[in-house]
Amino acid sequence: MKRIGIIGVGEIGRAIVVGLCDGADKPPEVFLSPRGARTAAELSERFEGVRVCAGNQEVVDRSEVVIIAVRPLDRHEALAGLSVDGDKIVVNVMAGVGNDELRRMLATDAPLVRAIPLPPVRERDSVTVTFPSHPVVDSLFERLGGSLAVEDEAAFNVFSALTATLTTHLSYLTTLTSWAVGHGVPSDVADHYVRGLFQGVGRALSDETRSLHQLAADHETPNGSNERIRTTWFTPANSEALNKVLDDLLARLK
Structure with missing residues (x-):
C-alpha cells in the first residue's frame, strides 16, 4: 500500500495524513482532493509525499486506497461522476452512509470498507472500527493505532453511535x-x-x-x-x- 487518496480533507482527513506521515520511516504517497484547500495546502507543504490534486477523479486515479471523508451532506456533490475501477479499495468514513448506498453512488465493483477513524489517529493512538474486514484496510489502521473489524453492519452502527458521546x-x-x-x-x-x-x-x-x-x-x-x-x-x-x-x-x- 504505497498510494493513498483522501477525498475530503477536514479534521479526520488531516489526522489520517499526519498519522501516516509524521515521523514515519516509509510514509505512503498521499493524494488529497482540493476540498478543504487550506488544510490540503498546509499538509502538502509539511510532508514531502503529500500532493494536492486538481480534482477528485485525479485522487482516485492516482491511488490504490481511496478514503472518502466528506461530510455526509456533501456526498452527492463531491462524488458525482466519479469513476472508480474495481482494482481500487474504497474506505467509507462518512457517518450514517452505508456501503450499499455508496456502491450505488459510485457504480463500482471495488471493495468498500466502512471505518470510524477518530482524531487521535494523528498520534497513532486510536483503535479504528471497520466493516467488513479487509487485510489492506486493517493494515492501514493498524499503523494508526489499531484496527477492530466487526462482524456485521449492525455492530458497526452501534460503535458509530458510541463515538457520538x-x-x-x-x-x-x-x-x-x-x-x-x-x-x-x-x-x-x-x-x-x-x-x-x-x-x-x-x-x-x-x-x-x-x-x-x-x-x-x-x-x-x-x-x-x-x-x-x-x-x-x-x-x-x-x-x-x-x-x-x-x-x-x-x-x-x-
Missing part, C-alpha cells in the same frame, strides 16, 4: 471547570486540574484486566463523595435518558 464527555469536563471558576478558582487553574484529574483516570482504562464496573468501584469509597455524586446525579432516570438518545441515534444510523 465524545463531545458530551468533554462538555461534562467543561461544566466541572466552570463550576470551579464560579467558586473562585482561576480559570486556568481549574482547567489544568480537571484535565489532569481525568487524564489519570484515562490511563487506568488501559488496564483491561479490570472491567469498567470494577474500575468505578476502585475509585469509589462506600458512602464517600464519589458515590454521593454518582447516586444523586447519575440516577436511573439519567441512565435511561442516555440509553434513549443512543437508541434514537442508532435508528437514524440504520
Whole structure:
C-alpha cells in the first residue's frame, strides 16, 4: 500500500495524513482532493509525499486506497461522476452512509470498507472500527493505532453511535471547570486540574484486566463523595435518558 487518496480533507482527513506521515520511516504517497484547500495546502507543504490534486477523479486515479471523508451532506456533490475501477479499495468514513448506498453512488465493483477513524489517529493512538474486514484496510489502521473489524453492519452502527458521546464527555469536563471558576478558582487553574484529574483516570482504562464496573468501584469509597455524586446525579432516570438518545441515534444510523 504505497498510494493513498483522501477525498475530503477536514479534521479526520488531516489526522489520517499526519498519522501516516509524521515521523514515519516509509510514509505512503498521499493524494488529497482540493476540498478543504487550506488544510490540503498546509499538509502538502509539511510532508514531502503529500500532493494536492486538481480534482477528485485525479485522487482516485492516482491511488490504490481511496478514503472518502466528506461530510455526509456533501456526498452527492463531491462524488458525482466519479469513476472508480474495481482494482481500487474504497474506505467509507462518512457517518450514517452505508456501503450499499455508496456502491450505488459510485457504480463500482471495488471493495468498500466502512471505518470510524477518530482524531487521535494523528498520534497513532486510536483503535479504528471497520466493516467488513479487509487485510489492506486493517493494515492501514493498524499503523494508526489499531484496527477492530466487526462482524456485521449492525455492530458497526452501534460503535458509530458510541463515538457520538465524545463531545458530551468533554462538555461534562467543561461544566466541572466552570463550576470551579464560579467558586473562585482561576480559570486556568481549574482547567489544568480537571484535565489532569481525568487524564489519570484515562490511563487506568488501559488496564483491561479490570472491567469498567470494577474500575468505578476502585475509585469509589462506600458512602464517600464519589458515590454521593454518582447516586444523586447519575440516577436511573439519567441512565435511561442516555440509553434513549443512543437508541434514537442508532435508528437514524440504520
